[in-house]
Amino acid sequence: MSNLFPKSANKLPLQILVYLFFVGGLATAGITYYATNSYANVGYAPVQPVPFSHALHAGQLGLDCRYCHSNVEKSGHANVPTAQTCMNCHNQIKVDSPLLAPVRDSYASGDPVPWIKIHQAPDYVYFNHSVHVARGVSCVSCHGAINQMDVVHQDKSLTMSFCLDCHRAPEKFIRDPKLVTNLDWKHPEGESAQVEQGKKFVHDWNVKPPQSCSGCHR
Amino acid sequence: MSQVQTSVATQAILDEVKPAVLPRPVLVENNRSHAWITDKVCGVIEGKTPLWWWICFAVASAVASCSVIGFAYLVSTGVGVWGHANPVNWAWDIINFVFWVGIAHAGTLISAILCLARQNWRTSINRTAEAMTIFSVACAGLFPALHVGRVWLAVLPGYLFPAPNANGIWPNFRSALEWDVFAVSTYGSVSVLFWYVGLIPDLGTLRDRFFKRGDKIRSAIYGFFAMGWRGSNRHWVNHEMAYLLLAGISTLMVVSVCTIVSFDFATSLIPGWHTTIFPPYFVSGAIYSGFAMVLTLLLPMRAIFKFEDLITAYHIDCLCKITLVMGTLVGYAYLMEFVIAWYGANPNEGFTFVNRTFGLYSWAYWIMFTCNVVTPQFLWFKKVRANFAWVFILTIFINIGMWFERFVIIVTSLARDFLPSSWGYYSPSIVEILTFFGTFGVFSVLFLLFIRLLPIIPMAEVKSVTPQADVHGKHS
Numbered sequence: 040m041s042n043l044f045p046k047s048a049n050k051l052p053l054q055i056l057v058y059l060f061f062v063g064g065l066a067t068a069g070i071t072y073y074a075t076n077s078y079a080n081v082g083y084a085p086v087q088p089v090p091f092s093h094a095l096h097a098g099q100l101g102l103d104c105r106y107c108h109s110n111v112e113k114s115g116h117a118n119v120p121t122a123q124t125c126m127n128c129h130n131q132i133k134v135d136s137p138l139l140a141p142v143r144d145s146y147a148s149g150d151p152v153p154w155i156k157i158h159q160a161p162d163y164v165y166f167n168h169s170v171h172v173a174r175g176v177s178c179v180s181c182h183g184a185i186n187q188m189d190v191v192h193q194d195k196s197l198t199m200s201f202c203l204d205c206h207r208a209p210e211k212f213i214r215d216p217k218l219v220t221n222l223d224w225k226h227p228e229g230e231s232a233q234v235e236q237g238k239k240f241v242h243d244w245n246v247k248p249p250q251s252c253s254g255c256h257r
Numbered sequence: 258m259s260q261v262q263t264s265v266a267t268q269a270i271l272d273e274v275k276p277a278v279l280p281r282p283v284l285v286e287n288n289r290s291h292a293w294i295t296d297k298v299c300g301v302i303e304g305k306t307p308l309w310w311w312i313c314f315a316v317a318s319a320v321a322s323c324s325v326i327g328f329a330y331l332v333s334t335g336v337g338v339w340g341h342a343n344p345v346n347w348a349w350d351i352i353n354f355v356f357w358v359g360i361a362h363a364g365t366l367i368s369a370i371l372c373l374a375r376q377n378w379r380t381s382i383n384r385t386a387e388a389m390t391i392f393s394v395a396c397a398g399l400f401p402a403l404h405v406g407r408v409w410l411a412v413l414p415g416y417l418f419p420a421p422n423a424n425g426i427w428p429n430f431r432s433a434l435e436w437d438v439f440a441v442s443t444y445g446s447v448s449v450l451f452w453y454v455g456l457i458p459d460l461g462t463l464r465d466r467f468f469k470r471g472d473k474i475r476s477a478i479y480g481f482f483a484m485g486w487r488g489s490n491r492h493w494v495n496h497e498m499a500y501l502l503l504a505g506i507s508t509l510m511v512v513s514v515c516t517i518v519s520f521d522f523a524t525s526l527i528p529g530w531h532t533t534i535f536p537p538y539f540v541s542g543a544i545y546s547g548f549a550m551v552l553t554l555l556l557p558m559r560a561i562f563k564f565e566d567l568i569t570a571y572h573i574d575c576l577c578k579i580t581l582v583m584g585t586l587v588g589y590a591y592l593m594e595f596v597i598a599w600y601g602a603n604p605n606e607g608f609t610f611v612n613r614t615f616g617l618y619s620w621a622y623w624i625m626f627t628c629n630v631v632t633p634q635f636l637w638f639k640k641v642r643a644n645f646a647w648v649f650i651l652t653i654f655i656n657i658g659m660w661f662e663r664f665v666i667i668v669t670s671l672a673r674d675f676l677p678s679s680w681g682y683y684s685p686s687i688v689e690i691l692t693f694f695g696t697f698g699v700f701s702v703l704f705l706l707f708i709r710l711l712p713i714i715p716m717a718e719v720k721s722v723t724p725q726a727d728v729h730g731k732h733s
Contacts, residue, residue, distance in 0.1 A: 043477065044480060067399025141578055199423065201425075
């Protein structure tokens with residue numbers, strides 16, 4: 040019987056375990072990389088038809104978010120501005136810039152600029168911007184520091200657990216609705232003061248973020 | 258096993274009473290030698306694949322394809338292809354699950370409880386019974402996994418098994434269905450381990466025999482799974498300890514798994530389900546159906562392979578007696594449910610049982626009652642127990658009856674609950690019927706592979722209960 044298996048076969052169980060560990064790790068990494076849902080695509084920063092810089096407009100110039108995304112307080116959908124909004128200024132500034140040609144074309148023709156959508160809530164999720172803005176959930180909570188981005192990228196995972204992190208503990212995030220578009224604002228007295236103030240808001244405004252399935256999957 | 262030590266006083270009484278000496282029936286007939294046992298059992302694997310095996314395998318595969326097609330259709334189309342809808346939202350999926358998981362229990366009882374109770378007659382049948390357990394659990398597991406429709410969700414972390422996931426959700430630990438996930442998966446894995454540990458010495462035997470015949474490939478395959486078994490003293494000590502520990506763990510599962518399965522129903526508020534009798538009722542039903550299935554499988558196998566000397570008439574007799582006990586317990590539970598419904602004086606509960614017996618589904622109730630309560634009564638007679646054709650037919654009826662038991666419990670209670678406005682009638686779709694029919698093929702394919710590739714009788718264990726292994730006559 041001595042020559043059925045070589046002596047090295049004694050190491051086989053350990054080798055198999057190590058092998059399985061690597062294969063398992065590789066499979067997990069592969070699935071994580073290739074099978075992650077597209078809505079959770081953190082860092083997604085497509086090249087837009089116009090190299091619009093939020094860092095310049097919202098950061099340096101200090102335009103309020105709502106100057107362009109004007110319906111965000113009233114509508115479930117936060118609108119992307121029409122070319123007319125752009126032309127309010129750009130009929131005076133950089134009127135001949137070749138980079139703005141698509142905006143001028145759109146203004147003339149009425150066809151929208153083909154912006155590429157970055158933040159995509161899946162069709163099976165109901166999300167309402169106005170409800171969140173009205174109860175003091177800042178733009179920065181979901182979109183990140185847009186006012187510092189030259190090219191907008193997806194900053195948060197926007198997975199279900201991302202939503203639930205806030206729905207389960209809204210006091211950590213909500214602020215005075217007046218400060219919603221102030222993306223640099225943090226509670227001046229630190230995190231514990233934020234939670235304390237947040238709890239007061241949750242109580243006073245009767246904030247009850249839904250945690251049942253049908254709250255968002257209607 | 259050492260002889261019972263008796264005190265002087267006891268001995269005096271025994272001397273006076275002179276109890277009759279009842280010889281235990283031999284477990285291997287015709288005083289077969291150890292070499293004969295090895296040759297007989299290994300011969301099945303070493304011989305040429307018989308024609309009947311190929312025919313059975315082809316038929317079983319064809320039947321199994323019904324399940325494959327049924328499940329593929331379900332997953333690609335949606336759960337609507339099955340017949341259940343309001344108010345009967347649970348139907349053949351859970352009926353078939355409970356049916357198969359129940360059958361599994363006999364294997365565990367034979368290998369674990371009878372091992373701890375030192376019932377030596379278990380030795381020649383436990384391998385087959387455990388194989389039946391594993392394959393039944395596999396068939397049972399198909400239904401809960403696939404009834405969700407989107408099966409990939411069932412394997413993702415957070416849906417069935419608790420693990421951190423991107424959806425931030427967690428299974429509900431207060432739900433009996435979640436307990437089921439743990440109960441059945443633990444049951445499946447422990448059963449596989451138990452079976453495998455028992456197989457190791459026999460795999461070593463096969464490795465050596467194939468090596469001697471010069472079949473290097475098979476020798477290496479069996480040798481790989483024998484994990485270097487040499488039959489040394491130290492190997493045997495470790496093996497027996499591992500086997501004993503697994504027997505202890507499995508013993509708990511004989512009782513716990515079907516108890517938890519019964520909680521799926523007992524923890525709800527539906528009349529006919531919400532009863533405390535459910536755990537023992539389900540456990541005895543499970544063991545009952547399992548013993549019937551063991552007999553259904555063993556009798557043809559014994560005849561085909563001419564194992565009459567190893568699986569003796571005494572073995573069949575023992576199995577029949579346990580089947581009779583369990584069948585009678587199940588019959589008692591059926592009647593006791595009526596007593597409780599009457600004594601509890603709850604009008605809904607009372608109505609449920611009257612409706613079961615005389616309502617729209619009374620045909621199912623009476624099939625169940627006849628098959629499960631009347632059939633086993635024939636086993637009181639020694640002549641019936643010794644007539645294997647009869648035993649085989651009776652066990653088929655019990656198998657049918659136990660499937661109908663689950664049908665009656667699940668469907669009648671849902672079809673007629675509290676509100677007459679939400680009453681309904683359930684009938685299965687052709688997809689459900691074919692899917693269930695196919696699981697018999699899945700089971701048969703696995704079982705046929707088992708009898709072709711593995712020693713169906715645990716050689717080492719059978720040898721240990723022969724007189725040759727007991728030269729000093731001290732083993733009980």
